[in-house]
Amino acid sequence: MAILEVKNVNYTYHTRYHTVEALKEVSGTFIRGKLYALVGKSGSGKSTLLSLMAGLMLPESGEVLFEGTPTSRMDLDKYRLYHAAVIYQSFRLFPLLTVSENITYPMELRGFRGEKARALAAELVEKVNLPAGALDRFPDMLSGGEQQRVGIARAMSMNSGLLLADEPTGNLDTENGDRLVSILLDLAHNDDYCVIVATHDLELAARADKVLRISDGMLGDG
Amino acid sequence: MKPKTGDRISGQDPPAGKNGILAEKIGIKSILRTPKKALLFLILLATLVTLLTLVMCVHHAVSGYLDECNRYYHTIVELEYMGQEYPDSHAADSSMQASLAENADALQALLELPGVMQFDAEDALLGVIPDQRRKDYQVFDKDAAVIVVYITWWDKSTDSYSALIKNAPYAWGDVLDKITYVSLEEGTLQPGAYYVMCGHFITSANNFLLFQPEDEIVGTGEDALSVPGRQLLSGETLPGDSPYYSLAQVYKNRNNGYRVSPVTDMETLRPWQQGELKLIGGRLFTAEEYAADAQVCVISNILSTVRDLSVGDSIQISLNDCGDLIYSSWFQELAPAKEYRITGIYYRTKEYPDTLFIPRSEPNASVKMTTGYVLGQFRLNNDLAGAFEDTAERLLPAGYKLTVYDEGYGAVAGPYKELKNLSMLFLLICLLVVPGVLALYSYLFISRRREDALLQRALGAGNAHVLRGFLAASLAVTLPAAAIGLTAGRLLEGRVLDYVRVLAERFGAADIRFSSANLFTVRQLEFAPVTDGRVYLLAAVVFLVFVLLFTAAFSVDAMRERKPRRKKKPRAVHGRTSRLSGRLKFAFLSIRRGGMRTLAVVLLCAVITVFLGLLTSASDQYAAQLAEIRDNTVIRGYATDNLGRYRNGMVVPARYARDLIDAGLTDAVYLTWEVSNLRFIGVTRTADGTMRELEDLFVPQGGFAVETLQYKLSREPKWIATNSVAGAPAFYYESEPEITWLEGYGEACLTGADADLCVLPVSMMEEKGIELGDTVRFLCWLEDDDEDKAVGESDDKDRFELLDFLVAGSYVLPYGEETIYTPLGLTLPAGSEPAPLPERAYRPQRYWQGAFDHSWTYRSLHLFTFRSMIFTLSSTAELDLLRDALEGVPFEQVGVNSGVRNYAVIDDADFVSATQGMQRQIRYMNALFGCLYVAVMLIGAVGAYLLQNSRKPEIALMRALGVGPARILVTFLWEQMLLSVLGVAAGGFVWKASGGGANGLFLLLIAVYEFCWMTGSILRILRALKPKAQELLTEPE
Structure with missing residues (x-):
């Protein structure tokens, strides 16, 4: 069964001087165990589609279904908290929280706290190939690649099965980018995550299980 | 040499000519094409200019008004001696001479206090107009005379000689061939003999003349003679070289002479400054006349009428410098008369001696004695008057008084001074805010254009080109803003200044009815500022200078190549994970x-x-x-004359005192009642109980002997009945009167019924050998007036009376005349019990019942008049109620002309000023x-x-x-x-x-x-x- 389904989704941006149809009748199905790459030119609608899938906004028409339930009928806060984990291009970590605290923050929001949460955070840090000593460090003590891996660890801590990433390698060098893609693939293939990545990175797209191209707000196979 | 970036040598600036104003054009276009932001800046800056202009206008107007006030108002301080006849301006008090000598240093110190601009000592010359014989009531000594009499007989019943006046070298009235009685203090006269005598006539109730020769007359001055009071003559003709002719000439000169006052600035002379004297024709002196000691004068309406003189006429005057007390000098030969042109005529009041004013270039700084009690006046810097008063009060010897006459400067300028401070504060704030806002504006304005600057520089424009563009763009906003702001300021100026006036009126709007703060306000200068273009120009200049400065500064900064930012120092490698959990x-x-x-x-x-x-x-x-001032201030007030002076000799209806007491706003009301004069006869019983026999005293029963004794008694110490010695006028200016009481007695005994007590001056006790506790006898003349009869006091006729008093207290005479105080016998307020006094083993034979019997006098207060009244307010919070109460009594405010002739002053100037x-x-x-x-x-x-x-x-x-x-x-x-x-x-x-x-x-x-x-x-x-x-x-x- 598809974990995420997009059905005839339309989204238009209205500005004072003009109107932009960002998405036009976009449909697609996303299943667990695969890494999807959303590619397209700047302004093609990648980030808009990712925002709809992440529950940051609702489509104008059409539906985004999570495990068969439209997001429009769900509490979007809870949807984001329990089901949709997002990795951002600029990492988006709490600067005043340590790595461990950043990772356990979503867990605590869901009532999973204390030593157990910290132990799980340590496990996740190990899984994303960060040294154990990184747990007590603040984000600005880490390199960009390390910060992005903390972001993945935080996403994994949500154990949502759906991981969305917006240009995750955009701020990383090649080596760190490769390492990140490997982690994402590992998550999709070994941990049965559905990973959807919006990217300009052709190398990342080449390693994806499926490439979807967005052009002028229309979604098609790459 | 390598050319600098942007240097003209590099050829990067556009050539002058067709592209010469390209920078300005671009700058202005950048404004026109961002109209909303430009409008926002325009409104902000125009508001700023309006505010700046208004604040500057207010400050300028208020400062200008205060300067004008300083020129318009003159603060003077009059120095007076509190002699026994104070405030009689015609009196010649000989005690002043000694006091002046004694306190010369202290008085000199006053001249050196800060704020003193000038001191004009009261000065007067004796001015004699040839052939002028004065007949008015202000003649100095019209009872003085030099006469030749023929003694007819000794009249035992009147204790005097009957005489016929055969010759009168000088007498003010027509006395020739009239019968007079001659009363001698000592010695005898031969009936049937001729005598020349100098002395005074005493006005008699029955139209007979009574003449009292002096013992001896000693004149002052270098050519003064000593003349015996009487001299036996061989016939009725006085020898031609007799010194009595000289004396007669002296009397004639001074009684026909006028007081001539040389002045350096007539407008600031107290009677003129306070409006007591007013010009009714002509003018005062010009600056040139003062400077040249011109022979011009201002005369009274009386002299003008008597001599039929008008403005522009001339008058011959002989001016004689008496050197000391005017009228005392012995001028046998007057100075030659000079011609003085009359420039003005004033209306003379009863209180002011008939005086001629003449101009003088230099003030007389040395204090000398004149008639009256004014010693001179200080001209002060208006703003330093308060400080002068504070310091001078400490230096001032006892018996002297300073009165500040500021014409109302304090009351008028006070609120505006505060407003000036306030406007200065706002101006300072403006001068901080304006650069601040303009710096922010310039920063924002330029920072938005930083990319433009870099682009222009990249395209080869020089620094000057970019700067000109920025300045043009900035001025495209700021110049219209300045114009709008200045126009708005001009439109609002009138309203704002009106508001300032209202504000000042509110600040000065305290109730000052009856206040001593309101005593000498005689002039009012309107706050009427006019627009001054210079203020607007200055505001515009300040604004534009800041605009240009900041725009240029930030433009230069924007064009500067920036150094890369220094990297942040990395934080420590390790942090510490918190064990905290939960919502917080x-x-x-x-x-x-x-x-x-x-x-x-x-x-x-x-x-x-x-x-x-x-x-x-x-x-x-x-x-x-404020609360402390209100709680700790004791406010006093007093009944006064129409000039606001605190003095004895007032006529205060007792009903007024009662109504004031009934208002319930006063802690104390101190009253004095002048009963008579007392001549000390002797001690009848000493403090240790020893009785003393006194010789029988001859008391005449009628005729001139009675009048003579009455006359003599009138020169004896005054007998004042009061309910507080410390509250008597003589002690008003004493902070701690030195009063000593016999054990068991005190101020409270003065309100009780035990009336045969007295409080004597220490000087008198020392002179007469009196001790506290003695019983002393006095002789007095008691008049049986109708008022006393009406309350059943006595049916006796007017009489001499011997009275015995227990000396219960003594006081050190602060100044003025010796006074004997006895209880008023009035318990105030009504219903309160008089203070208990010690039991007395001895009561004098003649028992004085007291001026009042407290058991009934409170109800009968309407029957009496008091000679002075001081009251103390219970609470400063009730000050305005007291003003209402005084109005209701009714008292009138000093300076207000109405039907009410009883004036009162509340001495609250300091309190009002402080609060x-x-x-x-x-x-x-x-x-x-x-x-x-x-x-x-x-x-x-x-x-x-x-x-x-x-x-x-x-x-x-x-x-x-x-x-x-x-x-x-x-x-x-x-x-x-x-x-x-x-x-x-x-x-x-x-x-x-x-x-x-x-x-x-x-x-x-x-x-x-x-x-x-x-x-x-x-x-x-x-x-x-x-x-x-x-x-x-x-x-x-």
């Missing part, structure tokens, strides 16, 4: 790890707490000081502090808002992670509340440790501040709670 975890961690952000909030809140503490405690201190000043300061403070409180609250709200601004990414991330808005709000509010409370607590601790206190206002303001802080935080968090998806998913700026 994020807030606590954020506070703990916030670093400068946390510190900034705590510091800001702490500083603001201390600041609020300072402001509120300043308000408290002022309020406490008004304090209240004004509190008002300014409240206004200023009100603004500061609002500013502090705004700082709190805006500060919190801005600090939360930096939390926007965290809030967005939380939202992205699915945290609900309520939880985010609570998390951040907890953090802000904890931080601000911590800051307030720290500030409170510092404030407390430095000795500050917390009042209700302080706590309220802290609560409001907390509220504002939280409100600012809430507003920002609420705004941040709805991030756009794009903001999260794209790289932040």
